[in-house]
Amino acid sequence: MVRYLGRRVLQLIPVFVGATLLIYAMVFAMPGDPIAAMGGDRGLSPAVAEQIRAQYNLDKPFFVQYLLFLKGIFTLDFGVSFSGQPIMEVVAAAYPVTLKLALMALVIETVFGVFFGLIAGLRKGKFFDASLLFVSLIVIAAPTFVIGFLMQFLVGVKWQLLPATVGTDHSVKALLMPAIVLGAVSFAYVLRLTRTSVAENLSADHVRTATAKGLPRSRVVSVHVLRNSLIPVVTYLGADLGALMGGAIVTESIFNIKGVGGTLYGAIIRGEPATVVSFVTILVIVYLIGNLIVDLLYAVLDPRIRYV
Amino acid sequence: MTDTTTTETTGTKPLLEIRDLSIDFQTRGGPVHAVIGANLTIYPGQSVAIVGESGSGKSTTAHAIIDLLPGTGQVTSGSIIFDGVDITKASKREIVNLRGKSIGLVPQDPMSNLNPVWSIGYQVEEGLRANGIDVSRGTQRVLTRGLAETEPAAFVGEDLLLSGDAKRTLLGLLREELSSRPEHDRELILARADDTLVTGSTTRGEAVTILEGLGMPSATGAVEKLTSVAKTKDRVAGLLAEAGLPDAERRAKQYPHEFSGGMRQRALIAIGLAARPKLLIADEPTSALDVTVQRKILDHLGDLTQELGTAVLFITHDLGLAAERAEHLVVMYRGRVVESGPSREILANPQHAYTKRLVAAAPSLASRRIQSAKAAGVEVKELLAQTGGDGVAEARDDVLVAENLTKVFTIRGSGRGHNAFKAVDDVSFSLKRGTTVALVGESGSGKSTVANMVLNLLEPTEGRIIFDGVDMTSLGKKELFSFRRRVQPIFQNPYGSLDPMYSIFRTIEEPLRVHKVGSPKERETRVRELLDLVALPQSAMRRFPNELSGGQRQRVAIARALALQPEVVVCDEAVSALDVLVQAQILELLNDLQSELGLSYLFITHDLAVVRQIADEVCVMSKGKIIERATTDEVFDSPKEEYTRELLGAIPGASLQLGTEDLAV
């Protein structure tokens, strides 16, 4: 078990290095000068540009730059943004909301996705299953922003059930609608995944054996079908946390939430490469942590891999 | 019927009575009648077998008994009366109550029938809990009652099961008592005690007898003082031990992936018998296992069910196995029961044309028959492999010689370095032109690795293969390419060995195209010839593999192998996956082709019964080595190695007496 997890951690290292290197290279080493671009139309004076270059290590060779950047990440020192604010402060201001939003979305999609997926899988081919499947298709087909506007208009404006925008109120109630919108597409995927997995497991030989033992159907389903079916779902959910946080940018812009998306968007518009790189790197780390949690859950759910 | 028989037959009422049972499956093309008007009767404690080929309706019938018909299957008419209850009309709850408690199931494939995510012990325990069998509460009650009684004369709770702790206590006491004995003796006795006292299975009463027998006079007192009570966990270990699983207490904590196929099957037997059902359905319980394991498990199952008085319904395709294990046979064919009756009578005197065919074809029976015919001094030429004139065999040259073949695989160890695994260890044999050599062994014996080296798909670590006088290891790329023409394979799995995207024509034509033989027109003619040769209609060449049966695919594979007129054909378990009748047919085809085309076969198989019908010479492999090498007759008549004898004994039907008169069929 320990060895298994140790190996998984080791496997994450190249992914971490590769992903951060890729982002860093895209932002800093591509043709075009981020420093020149940041001055906007007026442009920067050569002296100022030079100073900024030195401050961000841009005068050094690329790999030295990258290593210094990595060092910054591990010492939690992301430097200061071009506007002079420590990037750590910007991170601290933006991340909690988005994390809360993403976790709420994750809970919503898991609970409802698994629940409806289980029902659909147990009644595969019946009317209820077909309707759920169709709903899931529509949810997947309609982009997040369409669902967002629709809900905002109906729930927030027309029926006034929940606040239409979030602003500075980061309570669960205020974030509920954005979380539903954010988790909608993943909900559909979780539902479909659970459904397929449940239906497949239902016809597994070992489920028949369990039934033949004399177990009532409720126990067969909860003990022998559900646990086995959750294994692929867990894999999906782990990768999804990072995706939700990265994808929150659309939801945040619709509901006017000052989170990662909005800040990142602003950083791009204002031309602040250091902030952009830091933000994306943290997202990559979240993604990797999500994957690690999945590996852990995986080992709990499936004894086969504990000994690999 | 005479009076004496009536008293005998009315002594007990049937446990299971199936009357005019019909089962349909709904498909897109309308209903498929899987079972039509089947009748079947089982008495308590009796063993009955349903015999039939795949698609005969045998498994469907069995599943209907426990109300586990897959998919769209539905009973359309008839009744299944079990112990007075009609299962076809029973409520859901009644059926859940019957399952496990009254009717147990031992399923076919041990690999897929245990839930990989739960421990073995948990899965056995479920079988107890689901049926309300709580060992600990019962024993507790008996024990408290016993303690309350002041009468010391009666031995209290002698029916109680021994708990793991109690067993350890007793072993400790026994050790003390034996302290004066020499160490060697003591350890021997303790080991005996450890073996015979089975946690969760041996009762306290039995424990006293055992311990006294081992020289512990104070056994009664020691057992009576035990306070530890058998819990469900102990009973689980007991059930597993009863099913023949060694070291059951520890094993119960393991997961299915840590078990071998045979061990899993034992666990499934423990599950099936956990709640002591009156009827156990054993659905091809051992067909996925190695032959020797198969025999052991069936023997054990037979002993156990006889001891418990459990009736057993075997489902099998092997008539030999059925006749050996069951007293009553039911032969099914295309959904109907075509013949049923006492095993011996059916075997000796089959009436229905299909049963006759089965009796004639079953390889286990065929090989027994050859044995008994030989014993009776009857000429059985038509049953044996045709060598194209015996005696001349000596004069034939060796088309293929394997010299000291060794193959070492390096397995990437989990963490620490590499592990070398010797799959094949110093194997030598020769194949004479126009004859058949069988490599026999169980899974992991290295026989398929040898086949792959002969086919040049694997490079030997050491040793060499000489084909037609040429050392294969010395060949260049170009010569290898032409060697490919001369040695061709036929594989086991008829579903995996043909490309599903290729029509039969393209499949058989491929070798011709690859080796640039002839014009398109000539190739088509050749494909037609080959189809004729393997007795497939020419119209089949426009079809795709998924439209053909297993046997037909195997014919296509043979046609493909023969396309380039090879000299040697390597048959890797080529008939193992087929139904008996089809198997017999393919073996016959191979025999015919051999005498017609002068082919040499290297025949890889785990099944000695088949060997008898095709091979001239046999090499028995075990753990990478050839342990016995002789002509087929010698191997069957006077096996030299213990392992060979075990393999021979594992052929079903050892106890059957087949008169030579059976040869008439």
Next chain:
Amino acid sequence: MSEQSTISPRVGQEHFVADPALTPLAVVDKVDETERPTNLWRDAWHDVRRRPMFWFSAVLILLVLVIAAFPGLFTKTDPMFCDLSKSLGDPAAGHPFGFDRQGCDVYSRVIYGARASITVGLVTTIAVVLIGGIVGALAGFYGGWFDSVLSRMTDIFFAIPLVLAAIVVGQVFREGGVWRVIAVLAVFGWPQVARITRGAVMSVKNNDFITAAKSLGVSRGQALLKHVVPNAIAPVIVVATVSLGTFIVAEATLSFLGLGLPGSVLSWGAEISKAQVSLRTQPMILFYPSAALALTVLSFIMMGDVVRDALDPKARKR
């Protein structure tokens, strides 16, 4: 055999022989020559054409393709002709969807918006299938270090959320229009196809028919091309169909964020973004491009679903 069998059989267990006429013996293992020959694709077609979902999505896809190719057939109104006096105007004759904030005809803008979505979807899918398919097939078939490198690379691309990648790329390359969007989606989309192709190839390559081909003298490359690829193509087709839909969504999302297609290109995503401000006064302006987008994506995803079911080996008999 136990001793019991020597006593005469009990009631219900007498020797019974069925009427041979009921089950005439068939020739063992006879080929049924009356059945029509079929194969995977023919079976799939047979399966698919009974499903209403297939026809629904097929007709819709065809319609969208025609609209994208010849928008002029569906509207005579110039989408670029806007009249501020008609800002947010209700539907009128010839303008069934009304007017947007700038007073442009919503209907014609929805019609002309199809081309951008379809172009991005189709070209990206083709690129992704080519890159991912080739890399995945090679990695799955040859294994070894190549496979390890690919797997890690796939992980790296999976670690970076698509929208973020697009934002970063958008920040670096501000030019390029449609091609930039396609490039971003393709670069971050191919690993998924590669992963699926790799899995499919790996499950095919261990089949006996590959070994049989090798022992016939077929080279490794030929075996991959002639035997492995045709058998591994089905899941790739499924993922390609579904991806086409998701790429259209991704393009719309990027355009919605202002990071997608340049303003000069008409696209559904940009239309939806623009309609956002009028949500409370004239929600239908937002509805029409959204519905067009959702229906298009729905038809592709549904098609993927139908194809998956039809090609599913588990659902096929035998």
